Amino acid sequence: MSIFNVFNNQLAQVIQWEQQAPELLWYRFPSSRNEVKNASKLIVAPGQGCVLVYEGKVADVIEEEGIFNLKTDNHPFITTLLNIRKNFESEHKLFVYFFRKADVLNQAWGTATPVKYVDGTYGIPISMGANGNFSYRISDVSKLFKQVIGNKPSFTTVEMKAIISNRIQEAIAAYLASKSYSFQEIDAQLANMAKDIQQQLDKEFLALGLNLLDLKISGTQFDEKTQSRIARVADVTTDVFAAKQAGLDYVDLEKLRALRDAARNEGGLAGAGLQLGAGLELGKKFQEEKEALLNKDGADVVEKLRKLQLLHAEGIITEEEFQAKKKELLANL
Known part of the structure; x- marks a missing residue:
């Protein structure tokens, strides 16, 4: 290796997540050689965390903010990394990932297809759409890396929204199948539905490394066939009441x-x-x-x-x- 190349490789480097985009949950620090220069400084800003993936495994997770000097810092894995380096260059590859620690708030969701169930009062088939919002945070970045992200260089809130929305829809379908609410009472039950469904999803999301902070169901929509059935039921109900009176x-x-x-x-x-x-x-x-x-x-x-x-x-x-x-x-x- 030429003297110039040795000098070029050992220039001090700052490793940080600059201009953190709000839609990014996960970001891999770009490095053509996937190595860390001996004089590098690692900067972890407020609301961020850092994952060091060494030889394909999560070697360390840094969740405290601060500046870490990769030449002298005594953070456990950084010390190990320095001990195995040879001639300022390592044959072992290291990836540095940053992740968002701050809460991800008010993410809109909606059912991609109508949820179908049978009205428990009138016995008519119901096709219902629903929408609302949810908030979450990363609770276990190692689980998230292994179960969801893998070797992707970046991961966005949009991608996570798709994962969470699909599970919300599945949970709503199972919940309504067991409850069989009447179309007349469904809107009055939205808060209870959201609370029960969030509790149902908590364990599933913890396994993915996420903490579902809240879940809200804002409204429901019935398709045309369901609206027609409801109108007929409403007409008959009105007639029955009028006749009884x-x-x-x-x-x-x-x-x-x-x-x-x-x-x-x-x-x-x-x-x-x-x-x-x-x-x-x-x-x-x-x-x-x-x-x-x-x-x-x-x-x-x-x-x-x-x-x-x-x-x-x-x-x-x-x-x-x-x-x-x-x-x-x-x-x-």
Whole structure:
């Protein structure tokens, strides 16, 4: 080796993570020879840590901030490294990695595909998306290096977000399958869901070298098919409630609606092959059912008026029928 090359290799070098980008979790210090010069200084800034990977293994983790003189410092591994160097040059290769110690906050997440489960109250299939945010920090850099990063020269918060988001979605799917919340109560349960899912994920992330600081579920979204199912359930629920308030049975109300539609649909009667007499008979049946419903269970005048009001609101009786019947009922008070 020429005198010039020897001199060039032994120039003092500062090893540090300058201009730390906020999206970087892991950064390998660039070195063409993967060796550390004898007079080098290692600078670990606040919010940073340093990993020395020697011959493919994590040899030391420096988590305290400060300046380490690689010629005289007594840090355990640095001392070992100096002892094995020969003629200021080593045949053993060393990689220097920096990692982010500061918390990574408010990382947005969302389900890549809808989470599917069965509504426990109404028994309808639900397809639901969810979104929120999470925060974490590196708790065990050796585990993170072995389980996640490997020999990558850098690793970003975006890459970590993908890993965490996938696990959040899997946890939500398992959680909802066990709870089967109704679509009506799901939004009221978001805080409890987030807390339970975070506890469920804690152990898994500790195994990866991460500490999941918090998990929030901000909102949910239902796909079009689910929204359509929910709308139908809501309509029926509203009808059942209205019928109950009027002292009616929902089945009776639906039967009257069917008779009303059939009596008014001349095309439907013709398509069914019904003759004029059959149509008249249907109309008569419709009138009988209305009267039977009004008088069901010996209803008093006030109850009959409530029922009459609902039949009018549903279009089962006309305005003229409503006014005539109401006048008749009021006359009996």
